[in-house]
Amino acid sequence: MLVSYHRYSASRAAVDSNMDDVCKLLRSTGYSSAVGAKRPANYPEDYFRRIPISATFIEMLIGRLRSDDLYNQRDISSVKLTYYASNCTIGLLELSEDAVKCKVYDFSLPLARTQKYSTSHSGCHALRYLIFRAADTSQSTGQNERDSRQHFPDNWVTTIYMGIVVNLVDAWDPYKASKTALNNTLNVDNVRLQRALFRKNLSWTTFQKLMNCLRDCNVTIRWLILHNAEGPWDVNKRCRQLREQVMADSKYNPQRLFELLLNTGQLEYKLKEMFKKMLVEKQDNWEKYKLEGVERMTELSEVFSGTKPLTRVSKNDNLQAWFKEMSQQITSLNYDDSTAAGRKIVQLIQALEEVQEFHQLESNLQVRQFLAETRKFLHQMIRTINIKEEVLINMEIVADLSYAWIMIDSFTRFMQQGIKTNPGLVIKLRATFLKLASALDLPLIRILQANSPDLVSVSQYYSSELVSYVREVLQIIPQTMFSLLFQIIQLQTHSIKEVPTRLEKDKLRDFAQLDQRYEVAKLTHSISVFTEGILMMKTTLVGIIKIDPKQLLEDGIRKELVQQVAAALHSGLIFNPKAKTNELLPKLKSLGARMDGFIRSFEYIQDYVDIHGLKIWQEEVTRIINYNMEQECNSFLRTKVHDWQSLYQSTTIPIPKFPLVDGSINFMGRLVREILRITDPRVTTYVDQMNTWYDNKTKQEVLDSKVFKRIQQSIGTCGLTGVDRLICFMMVRELQNFLSIMERGVLKDKAWLDMFGSFMKSLNPVKGLISNPSKLYSYYQTKATKLWQPFSNVVLKVGQMQLLRRQIANELNFTCKFDSKFLASALQTMNEGLMAEIEAHYQDPSKPYPSEDNPLMFELTSYLECAGITDPLAKIYIxxxxLPYFSLFTFLFVITQLPKLDYVKSVGSIVGKMPKDPLDGPPFVCGTLTLLKQFHSENTDQFLALLGQYVKSTVEAAASSAKASELPQEVISTLAYLDDFVHYASLPRQMVEAHIPAYIFDEFKSNCQ
Known part of the structure; x- marks a missing residue:
């Protein structure tokens, strides 16, 4: 036990120690990369002091950097290649042993040393801080000067890692010895020399040998990008002056530098593709040249044998034997032994030259031609066998663009402007993106060497970042297309008249509208040109991610569509609660017209862009609606759904968020709350026969079924379903509030429980009659008067929402039957069949029943709600x-509120009659019905029994009065309430007649007609 505890303590201490080191390392240093921010004191020396590093190890690294390059760049195999450009055709020559004609390509030229040792430079810069923390005195100036000459002879801006730029003038300013050593580089003459050199190189890129040209272009691009870059070092006056002077003297033009970057990338891409092809075909070409040489030697042997007649060639047995031997020598050449084959080919070429000279074969044109062609094929064999993969490696090293990983973003505007002017520029941009992809090698090379499992994840990260940048650049194409599409929308929506099915001949000219249709055709052609431009890019592998230009175009169109539609929905559904007129219908009409314009234009251009326009439209609009509905519903959920968890949000095609306008999160909340505001049961009256809400004061229509049709036209079926779902969330909150008020205000108060217990005893048995009903009921109504106000508000809100949900379900069902009658019929049949199975199972448990694991019921419910095949008043929400005495509580609440309502024959329902305390009948009925539906059905049965007892007792008590022939007003209100209750609950009348005699209902009906 003690040993185990000791081990645990030791391991725990080690973990705690490591965690302390990590926390110490990650603690903020106060450094900021923002422009104008000052470097903290003793930074970064104090940062390096946080983790102790062996001084001996540091000295070893510094010694290696001072004596040699860190990553053995000098050992790169030199490849004897020369490139030439002739008649706009790029070719490749390998010139064997001829040192005069061969240009040895490596980084040995002084101009390229900076790029060659760039990785060592970054390591040197970082390691110097480990020295600085110990001392930086005048005694070290000599060594620092040697380091500066080796690593920074012609530059003072370098990169550490993946585009992180450091200006040594600012970084070494606090260190006297290093600052003094750097003065050699910053000498006025040296700076002027470098500026002039790179200014010249900027415009001198065409007539050079291609490999040298690539090197010079890349070196020039690197120097100009780094030394003209803005950064936090601009606070340093000397840094700022140097950069301004470089820009002025070199006549720095970012547009020209961008063009050089494009052209260099395109040249590199073409050379790589050519060289890769040559590598693939290398052995086949070698064998072909070998066969050609053998055939010519064999033919010459036959010519000198005398068997093959040739003009002015006499038989010569020696030459016949010699050429036959040459044929055999060429045949014996082995491709796999390239070194021996190369030497032997050189000897064969020399022998062919000698035989032509010593045997005086120049006089015969045909023989001389055979010899020349054979030598040519032998030369080609040398060139072919010396084509090696090291050339591609050298190209990758030369083309490295990792230093511009961050600064490349400064050229984005030039890229997008160029694409907008000439969509064909995408071809050159493709080569530039591939050039930038070479930067991925830098973070991966050490991971690969260490055999780390993180290789794939790191590759995925950097590839995704690069692909995101490619998408950002190319997004200008969909943006431009949508600006053209907007003009098409305006023309089609406001200018071009729709041609009727039948048209009189004399009116044909009015509908022709040739100018407008020509403008639409012109805009459409422009859109197709942009489409063609991006499709020219072809499939490209960026890092480990493959970019399909067609998919890239579709994603860009989707992204721009999402931006446009989301902005239209946001701006189109903003309401002013203080407006004197109803804004809902006009705004829905305007939004519907705009969305219809989008749909029509998408349908129009989908063939020209080669996309499925309607499919994209439906998917993206549905995603926008669902996302905004999800975000709006977050306010009703304890566990929020964040963007990274959402099924509808995407990093590639993000749905934008907009600033809050009011208490709602987005347009979905604003739309629902506006509908609830204008249909408030305290200020409106709902007439069920008309499916319309009327203002209590002006008696004008406030909202009818047309509004839901407009909502469906503007935000679609998905939007209308989203409105319905959001209302459900609001209703659930109201029901939860009801229960909370009930539990806190009633059930925890003993006085209220005693009152309800006493009241229940007075009413038992429920089927009996009360001797003095007015006294008994009035007593308890008066006693509970202060209890009802919060409950009344909740019941009315719930009832209002249920009526709205009924209207939404009607609109969805009508639309589904109209647009897709087969789907509506199939869903209806499926629903009825499933319900029949469930009922059969409850009657006979041996019959099958869908299990909880079966997703059928859940998925079918989603379809049914979207098709409007649902009854909101029959659902259970919580x-x-x-709850004890709940049916009695509901009964007392209803008979207390009924005096505020009056039955109106012209309306056919109960309506509020007190302007000071308004109450609308249908929301009140639906609200109480919904509350009872959340509890066991026995509560509803007992509630109806209590109302039946109330009606019978009141009628019996009024029978002896003078107006015995008429029903009392409270009985009429109660019967009207029950009539609406049965109607909205879809209950059979027999359920009420079980508690109230049928003749009472018949009398009520006859008096109301």
Whole structure:
């Protein structure tokens, strides 16, 4: 036990120690890369002091950097290649042993040393801080000067890692010895020399040998990008002056530098593709040249044998034997032994030259031609066998663009402007993106050497970042297309008249509108040109991610569509609650017209862009609606759905967020709350027969079924379903508020429980009659008067939402039957069949029943709600625990509120009659019905029994009065309430007649007609 505890303590201490080191390392240093921010004191020396590093190890690294390059760049195999450009055709020559004609390509030229040792430079710069923390005195100036001459002879801006730029003038300013050593580089004459050199190189890129040209172009691009870069070092006056002077003297033009970058990338791409092809065909070409040489030697042997007649050639047995031997020598050449084959080919070429000279074969044109062609094929064999993969490696090293990983973004505007002017520029941009992809080698090379499992994840990260940048650049194409599309929308929506099915001949000219249609055709052609431009890019592998230009175009169109539609929905559904007129219908009409313009234009251009326009439209609009609905519903959820968890949000095609306008999160909340505001049961009256809300004061229509049709036209079926779902969330909150008020205000108060217990005893048995009903009911109504106000508000809100949901379900069902009657019929049949199976199972448990693991019911419910095949008043929204006296509480609440309502024959329902305390009948009925539906059905049965007892007792008490022939007003209101209750609950009338005699209902109906 003690040993185990000791081990645990030791391991725990080690973990705690490591965690302390990590926390110490990650603690903020106060450094900021923002322009104008000052470097903290003793930074970064104090940062390096946080983790102790062996001084001996540091000295070893510094010694290696001072004596040699860190990554053995000098050992790169030199490849004897020369490139030439002739008649706009790029070719490749390998010139064997001829040192005069061969240009040895490596980084040995002084101009390229900076790029050659760039990795060592970054290591040297970082390691110097480990020296600086110990001392930086005048005694070290000599060594620092030697380091400066080796690593920074012609530059003072370098990169550490993946585009992180350091200006040595600013970085070494606090260190006297290093600052003095750097003065050699910053000498006025040296700076002027470098500026002039790179200014010249900027415009001198065409007539050079291609490999040298690539090197010079890349060196020039690197120097100009780094030394003209803005950064936090601009706070340093000397840094700022140097950069301004470089820009002025070199006549720095970012547009020209961008063009050089494009052209260099394109040249590199073409050379690589050519060389890769040559590597693939290398052995086949070698064998072909070998066969050609053998055939010519054999033919010459036959010519000198005398068997093959040739003009002015006499038989010569020696030459016959010699050429036959040459044929055999060429045949014996082995491709796999390239070194021996190369030497032997050189000897064969010399022998062919000698035989032509000593045997005086120049006089015969045909023989001389055979010899020349054979030598040519032998030369080609040398060139072919010396084509090696090291050339591609050298190209990758030369083309490295990792230093511009961050600064490349400064050229984005030039890229996009160029694409906008000439969509064909995408071809050159493709080569530039591939050049930038070479930067991925830098973070991966050490991971690969260490055999780390993180190789794939790191590759995925950097490839994704690069692909995101490619998408950002090329997004200008969809943006431009949508600006053209907007003009098409304006023309099609406002200018071009729709041609009727039948048209009189004399009116044909009015509908022709040739100018407008020509403008639409012109805009359409421009859109197709942009499409062609991006499709010219072809499939490209960027890092480990393959970019399909067609998919890239579709994603760009989707992204721009999402931006446009989301902005239209946001701006189109902003309401002013203080407006004197109803804004809902006009705004829905305007939004619907705009969305219809989008749809029509998408349908129009989909063939020209080669996309499935309607499919894209439906998918993206559905995603926008669902995302905004999800975000709006977050306010009702304890566990929020964040963007990274959402099924509808995407990093590639993000749905934008907009600033809050009011209490709602987005347009979905604003739309629902505006509908609830204008249909408030305290200020409106709902007439069920008309499906319309009317203003209590002006008696004008406030909202009818047309509004839901407009919502469906503007935000689609998905939007209308989203409105319905959001209302559900709001209703659930209201029901939860009801239960909370009930539990806190009633059930925890003993006085209220005693009152309800006493009241229940007075009413038992429920089927009996009360001797003095007015006194008994009035007593308890008066006693509970202060209890009802919060409950009344909740019940009315719930009822209002249920009526709205009924209207939404009607609109969805009508649209589904109209647009897709087969789908509506199939869903209806499936629903009825499933319900029949469930009922059969409850009658006979041995019959099958869908299990909880079966997703059928869940998925079918989603379809049914979207098709409007649902009854909102029959649903259960919460699952509360059993509440004592709930049916009695609901009964007392209803008979207390009924005096505020009056039955109106012209309306056919109960309506509010007190302007000071308004109350609308249908929301009140639906609200109480919904509350009862959340509990066991026995509560509804007991509630109806209590109302039946109330009606019977009141009628019996009024029978002896003078107006015995008429029903009392409270009985009429109660019967009207029950009539609406049965109607909205879809209950059979027999359920009420079980508690109230049928003749009472018949009398009520006859008096109301």
């Amino acid at each position: 699952t509360p625990k059993r």
